[in-house]
Amino acid sequence: MVSIAPVPATAPAKASPATDAPPALICRNLWKVYGANADAFMRDNPIPTPAEVRAAGLFAAVRDASLEIRQGEIFIIMGLSGSGKSTLVRCLSRLVEPTAGSVFYEHQNLLRMTPGELIEVRRHKMGMVFQNFALLPHRTVLGNVAFPLEVQGVPKPEREERALKVIELVGLAERAGYYPRELSGGQQQRVGIARSLAAEPALWFLDEPFSALDPLIRHEMQNEFLRLQRMLSKTIVFITHDFDEAIRLADRIAIMKDGVIIQVGTAEELVLHPASDYVSEFTRHVTRAKVLTAGGVCVPVLPGEALGPAVPARALVAEVAEVVLSADAPAAVVDAGGAVLGKLEKAAVIANLVGGAQ
The missing domain is CATH 3.40.50.300 (P-loop containing nucleotide triphosphate hydrolases)
Known part of the structure; x- marks a missing residue:
């Protein structure tokens, strides 16, 4: 099994569904x-x-x-x-x-x-959230989030309990009694998201x-x-x-x-x-290193070629750039099981960091 170099977390990871999900x-x-x-x-x-x-x-x-x-x-x-x-x-x-x-x-x-x-x-x-989140100005955060449950006919104690859980989920538990006018734009958007989520x-x-x-x-x-x-x-x-x-x-x-x-x-x-x-x-102005994965830009390993640290095939080039650039040999690009799929060279990393194609 190949030892994989640690990859720094640059953003919250996406929990991607399986490609064969129905x-x-x-x-x-x-x-x-x-x-x-x-x-x-x-x-x-x-x-x-x-x-x-x-x-x-x-x-x-x-x-x-x-x-x-x-x-x-x-x-x-x-x-x-x-x-x-x-x-x-x-x-x-x-x-x-x-x-x-x-x-x-x-x-x-x-x-x-x-x-x-x-x-x-x-x-x-179905839940829907639009740019204009259209909160009800005469209702508190709790009242806004509970509103779709009220429309569904959910009894008040149950709908408020469910609404409070969603409000806590979006980080607004301390503002449940506030009115929209008392919230920032980002907080109002969180209320809109919570209201959409309340109906599960x-x-x-x-x-x-x-x-x-x-x-x-x-x-x-x-x-x-x-x-x-x-x-x-x-x-x-x-x-x-x-x-x-x-x-x-x-x-x-x-x-x-x-x-x-x-x-x-x-x-x-x-x-x-x-x-x-x-x-x-x-896509021309996209920073390629933020999009391309090590597996997507790796090239075949030559017979008998020495390789440096291993990096995951699914890791973004930007995430593994420091590891690759500081190594003495091309990085080994490996799958989840540790099998080598190819190599990632410094020149490829540099080309993608500056936005150019390989």
């Missing part, structure tokens, strides 16, 4: 087309071209989107303004009615549910929940978010326009443009194997 949410060939007679147009033109949509005087905010989101993963959707990411998430939760396609959650097609059935799913299985949703939608916060509070909230996910293992669909935020949080990322999902993959896959010039440009 899908929790599936959408197939999803469209959202705006304009007069959009439904009839889609029935007559199941897969229209952009030119056909424009010629009909319509606008396609989401075009033929298909996704499988695994149980327990943080799935991030990215894109520039107007790319369709928020519309897609609202279609997945049926806050916006798709024009065509299907959305399955727990083997049920959400688009075929009655209004009553959909309300029950939202109340008991299995599926959680978050639309740029941290974008209105200043950088320091935003970083703290990302740490808090990762801590909560390690404890709760929710299936999370998260929208952001910030690639650095996506790198810190995501298990996988979908990049959208003009309503189309261009590519889905890990941050490392998007950087190393972009599907288009658009994805390449989208």
Whole structure:
């Protein structure tokens, strides 16, 4: 067994789900087309071209989107303004009615549910947090967090007990009796997250929940978010326009443009194997050492070559840089069992630390 050099913790670790985890949410060939007679147009033109949509005087905010989101993963959707990411998430939760396609959650097609059935799913299985967290100003932190349980008909003693547990979870136990106006922006956002968590949703939608916060509070909230996910293992669909935020949080990322999902993959896959010039440009300014893993950039070991310290294949280049650069020989890149997969050379580390490609 190879001895693995210790890797310093640079951020809260993500509790990534297994890559073979079953899908929790599936959408197939999803469209959202705006304009007069959009439904009839889609029935007559199941897969229209952009030119056909424009010629009909319509606008396609989401075009033929298909996704499988695994149980327990943080799935991030990215894109520039107007790319369709928020519309897609609202279609997945049926806050916006798709024009065509299907959305399955727990083997049920959400688009075929009655209004009553959909309300029950939202109340008991879905949580939603948006940039504008819309706290009730006349209610305390406790009252705001307990509100969804009140809507569910949970008796007051039980709902307040559950709400207090979630308030403590997000670090606001001492402010349970405060009103929103008495809280900072970051604290208000924690209340919004706690309120969403109070109903114990299995599926959680978050639309740029941290974008209105200043950088320091935003970083703290990302740490808090990762801590909560390690404890709760929710299936999370998260929208952001910030690639650095996506790198810190995501298990996988979908990049959208003009309503189309261009590519889905890990941050490392998007950087190393972009599907288009658009994805390449989208990731061009990423600090590669924060994205690429030792296993992703290692090269084969030459016969009889001496190796230095061993580093985990899953470790980020930035995390093992000091170990590799201070060694007298290339580092051995090893899997979880200690088997050598390749070597990581100083030149590769330096190239990625300064942002260049190998």
